[in-house]
Amino acid sequence: MPMLEAIKWVKDRVYILEQRLLPEKIEYLECTDYEEVALAIENLSIRGAPAIGIAAAMGIALACMNIKASTAKEIYDKLKPVFNRLISTRPTAVNIKWAIERMERLIKNNLNLSPDKLKKALKNEAIKIQEEDIEINKKIGEYALPLFKNGCTVMTYCNAGALATGGYGTATAPMYLAKEKGINFRVIACETRPVLQGARITSFELLQAGIDVTLITDNTAGVLLKKGMIDFVILGTDRTVRNGDVANKIGTYSLAVLCKENKVPFYVAAPTSSIDLRIKSGVQIPIEERDPNEVTKIKNVPIAPEGIKVINMAFDVTPAKYVTAIITEKGAFLPNHIKYINNSEKIEKLRLKL
Ligand code: MRU
Numbered sequence: 001m002p003m004l005e006a007i008k009w010v011k012d013r014v015y016i017l018e019q020r021l022l023p024e025k026i027e028y029l030e031c032t033d034y035e036e037v038a039l040a041i042e043n044l045s046i047r048g049a050p051a052i053g054i055a056a057a058m059g060i061a062l063a064c065m066n067i068k069a070s071t072a073k074e075i076y077d078k079l080k081p082v083f084n085r086l087i088s089t090r091p092t093a094v095n096i097k098w099a100i101e102r103m104e105r106l107i108k109n110n111l112n113l114s115p116d117k118l119k120k121a122l123k124n125e126a127i128k129i130q131e132e133d134i135e136i137n138k139k140i141g142e143y144a145l146p147l148f149k150n151g152c153t154v155m156t157y158c159n160a161g162a163l164a165t166g167g168y169g170t171a172t173a174p175m176y177l178a179k180e181k182g183i184n185f186r187v188i189a190c191e192t193r194p195v196l197q198g199a200r201i202t203s204f205e206l207l208q209a210g211i212d213v214t215l216i217t218d219n220t221a222g223v224l225l226k227k228g229m230i231d232f233v234i235l236g237t238d239r240t241v242r243n244g245d246v247a248n249k250i251g252t253y254s255l256a257v258l259c260k261e262n263k264v265p266f267y268v269a270a271p272t273s274s275i276d277l278r279i280k281s282g283v284q285i286p287i288e289e290r291d292p293n294e295v296t297k298i299k300n301v302p303i304a305p306e307g308i309k310v311i312n313m314a315f316d317v318t319p320a321k322y323v324t325a326i327i328t329e330k331g332a333f334l335p336n337h338i339k340y341i342n343n344s345e346k347i348e349k350l351r352l353k354l
Contacts, residue, residue: 007046029045050170060082175211247287
């Protein structure tokens with residue numbers, strides 16, 4: 001079965017895989033307006049940092065098509081509330097901001113275009129963001145591939161897979177590549193409470209690809225690490241900042257501390273679209289808080305007393321000291337070197353051989 005796509009642009013409509021229904025049902029939402037895209041991001045129909053960045057870009061392209069204007073400048077002015085709406089959907093992943101800034105730059109550089117030409121340019125840019133993301137993920141896969149030795153067992157968390165990106169995934173990219181190369185390996189997927197991206201999405205995606213995957217509850221991770229059953233952990237990120245601190249799905253921090261305690265390498269796969277050099281340290285990353293129902297119910301079935309108080313932070317920050325290396329499309333680097341990611345000369349020298 002070919003890899004499912006989280007999002008696709010077909011004939012001036014955006015189709016979003018309704019990930020809340022996985023693994024039982026494969027259904028696409030058809031979006032004709034940016035507000036439908038914004039709602040899909042907000043309610044996790046589409047999720048994963050790169051995928052929601054692509055969705056935001058496609059949302060802008062859709063919005064633009066529905067705007068009546070006689071100049072490019074008028075389109076730009078009418079798009080400003082759209083940018084704000086899209087950026088308000090999920091605060092932690094920097095990819096939404098990154099994608100909006102890229103679309104905005106394109107508009108600013110093309111204010112001389114006719115409205116129709118600008119609309120076309122924005123659509124092409126959104127599609128290009130998705131295509132580039134797939135290539136970026138493949139490069140991450142190539143840099144991470146040497147970690148995959150015959151017979152190894154790899155742990156991952158949440159879903160940093162094809163369905164969290166334009167395609168191929170970040171943490172899963174080396175898995176797909178290793179499988180293609182005939183390397184024999186096994187993946188342990190943590191279920192990832194509260195909304196179970198590991199159980200519902202990662203295990204589904206890897207099984208579909210014929211990869212040997214085993215599902216565990218999140219609280220089983222420690223004992224497997226302690227028993228020496230895991231060679232390394234690889235997972236994704238929603239925002240990695242100047243000092244190498246990494247925001248990712250809640251529970252990532254606990255896993256990183258467990259890795260350090262048990263001397264298991266902890267790798268983060270991070271496309272540069274998720275690196276935010278404007279922020280110095282992880283404490284400044286906004287952490288999304290979500291609906292308590294995600295904790296008190298599973299698939300709408302209550303699992304806790306009604307009215308119970310809940311803390312539901314969607315992400316946590318793992319300090320750089322717990323991260324063995326950050327693997328980007330430009331190579332793998334020590335977390336304290338990520339601040340040089342845009343300095344091509346320096347980064348060339350700092351690239352790690354995994
Ligand atoms: O709440 P989600 O499902 O959007 O969280 C996703 C993650 O935490 C992923 O690990 C991260 O976005 C990286 S995806 C390549």
